[in-house]
Amino acid sequence: MGREQPTAWFDELYAEGLAGAVSMPWDRVEPQVLLKEWAGRQGLDGTGRTAVVVGCGLGADAVYLASLGFTVTAFDVAPTAVEVARERFAGSGVDFRVADLLALPPEWQRSFDLVVEIFTLQALPEPPRSAAAQAVTGLVADGGTLLAIAFRADGSSPADAGPPFPLERGFVEGxxxxxxxxxxIEELDGARAAAWRATYRR
Ligand SMILES: C[S@@+](CC[C@H](N)C(=O)[O-])C[C@H]1O[C@@H](n2cnc3c(N)ncnc32)[C@H](O)[C@@H]1O
Known part of the structure; x- marks a missing residue:
């Protein structure tokens, strides 16, 4: 589906998913389990700090970070997802935006204390995955942290069999x-799939 248009088809998927026409595993109102565990084990406190959620989908992770005290911006290329997130979480204080990783507002460059990327890079083929990765890392402020969570390639399926496209260690290290x-860089075995949970600091 949508191989010729690596980002444009997401909006169609949200519309179909919300109508119940296709399954959309990331339609959830709880924070992603690996994010919650990571934040919980360090007692993450976002008071006075900014966070951005990349490819925020329906918004649960952004709202969770806001509950930890962060001032949160959350963006997605799919207008339908952003619209639903705004409705679902009205009053959360999260600034939900429609934005494309491949054409981000220049003022976001190096301006977030915490950048959270979950399952977005792996949703993209190569290209444009490397360009998208460059955009993700570019969001991290000096002294800031990037948390990246993705399915882990285990060699069981061809690299081009996605989406999703589970990531190789070299990509995560890169x-x-x-x-x-x-x-x-943590190599985890989740209930649904093997995963990477990686953190970086500038
Ligand atoms: C597999 S979903 C994951 C959503 C969410 N991060 C989660 O874990 O529930 C991938 C998300 O990335 C978004 N996305 C894909 N390409 C994007 C781009 N170029 N810029 C911003 N968001 C993008 C899609 O619309 C979709 O919401």
Missing amino acids: LARDGLEVVL
């Missing part, structure tokens, strides 16, 4: 660029 350094 997010440490332009002054970002790896804090921890």
Whole structure:
């Protein structure tokens, strides 16, 4: 589906998913489990800090970060997703925006203390995945943190069989660029799929 248009088809998918015509596993109101566990184990406190959620989908992770005290911007390329997130979480204080990772507002460059990317890079083929990765890392402010969560390629299916396109270790390690350094790359075995949870700091 949509191989010729690596980002435009997402909006169609949301419309179909919300109408119940197709399954959309990321329609959830709870924070992603690996995000919640990561935040919980360090007692993450966002008071006085900014966060951005990349490819925020229906908004649950953004609202969770807002509940931890962060001032949160959350964006997605799919207008339908952003519209639903705004309705679902009216009053959450999250600034939900329609924006394309491949053409971000220049003022967002290096301006967030925490950048959370969950399952967006792996949703994209290559290209434009590397350009999208560059955009994700570019959001991290000096002293800021990037948290990236993705399915982990285990060699069981061809690399081009997606979406999703589970990520190779080399790609995950390669997010440490332009002054970002790896804090921890965790190789996890989730209920649905093997996963990476990686953190970086600038
Ligand atoms: C697999 S979904 C994951 C959604 C959400 N992060 C989650 O974990 O529930 C991938 C998301 O990335 C968004 N997306 C894809 N390409 C994008 C782009 N170029 N810019 C912004 N968002 C994008 C899609 O619309 C979709 O919401």
